[in-house]
Amino acid sequence: MAKVIPRKPLTLAERTYLPQVLGGLKTTFKRMVSPNVTLEYPEERPVIPEGYRGVPTLVKDPDGREKCVSCQLCEFVCPPKAIKIFPGEIPEDAPTAHVEKAPRDFQIDMLRCIYCGLCQEVCPEEAIFLQEIFSVTGYTRSELVYNKQKLYELGGTLPDRHFKWEKKRQAAERGHQH
């Protein structure tokens, strides 16, 4: 059964609309003198929260070593197939030769990327991160396929908690005792 809410008849003051109009004017005046909420975008930038999923980027560890070992897990997991990896060898005489592999080129098509973050989640080397860049523009499609150099530029260096390959090297030097 429908509930009937009794309506009180309007008072004379209410029927003139004037008290309500004055109340409204007061409210809008308060708004007028209160500070704006507009973020004037190109000049002001929003605060990017922790864990924001922006553009995927490649990072280096604090020693400046590129972390990607071109295992291609991200390439396989990427739902829109935006990532393309060209695996390569690390030269024998390099200080990090024991890592063995690194990408010769690493391409992410930013027009395909859906910012799902699966690449970051799947990466065993913690080499790919979705960081705070959210605005990607370009004049051509090919311009928006970011190559390895560009991805490292965007990614920069992130702190490392493990130094996995450094530990491996030291362990190998000590004869693999754990």
Next chain:
Amino acid sequence: MAVDLLIVVGKALAVVVVLMGLCAYTVLAERKVSSWIQNRVGPNRTTLPVIGAIPVLGPMLTRLGLFQPMADGLKFLFKEDILPGHVNKVYYMLAPVIALVPALLTVSVVPFGQYVDADGVTRPLILANLDIGILFIFAISSLGVYAIILAGWAANSKYPFLGGVRASAQMISYELAMGLSVLPVFLWINTPGAPATLSLVAVVDAQAGAWFVLLMPLSALIFLISIFAETNRAPFDMPESESELVGGFHTEYSSFKFGLFFVAEYAHMIVGSAILVLLFFGGWHPLPWLTLADLGLAGGVLGGVLSTLVFLAKTLLVVFFFIWVRWTVPRFRYDQVMRIGWRMLLPLAIANLIAYVLFLAWWVTR
């Protein structure tokens, strides 16, 4: 003779140019005030090459959006002027002109200041000091509704037509209350025996003491509400009502023709505010019971400039009030507009008139 004519034309041009400038900047004020009320920033990017580059001043003016009206005006000039195939071409072209002409014509009898000349005679600053000032204004400003009806009819399309019909009903309803609400003012200033006048200058002179808003607040209120309805401003913007009738009477108009309607609306608003100030808020007297003559500032050019400035400031305050109300109050429903007009304002105005007639009759014969 020719020089006199030139002076008259010059004065008229000056007044019209100032009015048009005020219209342009009222549009800006509308946008700015609306954005402030909605906690936004409003137009703040348009800039001019040279002035905008002045170190501190340029960015400040840009931020205030002071160059925006020029961009808006240019937009009206350069947009495509569409002449729909289904319109009645003559009336369709005529309507915007008819909208603008009365709006600009009424300003000719609006006094905007006064000065004391070398002979000690007080002269009003006015284009045409008609003895029937207020009557002329009512007569001409109500012509503005023809433009709206004509536009609605000539567009030959349903929404403009509805807008035009609403406009005619609304104008007729509110003009009555408006006319009746100003009658007490003229009863007050016309004492028996003295030469009768309907001049707005006389009204302002009579307010050297108490302003009429203090003597007859109800008249002022009714007049204010009627002005809102007469100038098609929210909450009485029935003819336009963009949420129901697309754009109302100007739905089919574009480019410069729309611009003319736009300017006419704002010109109406400014002239309406000016008349409200003249009738009830003391015209160019800075405060109640305080005139420029009391301060010794009424003489010569200084007096003229000061009185004009005081009058302009008051008018712009009322314009601000118009804008403020527009962004506060939602539009009335059509039946509510009619009810307020016929069943509230009109009886109230008549009762108000009778009350003042009786009071003045007692006062004069006392």
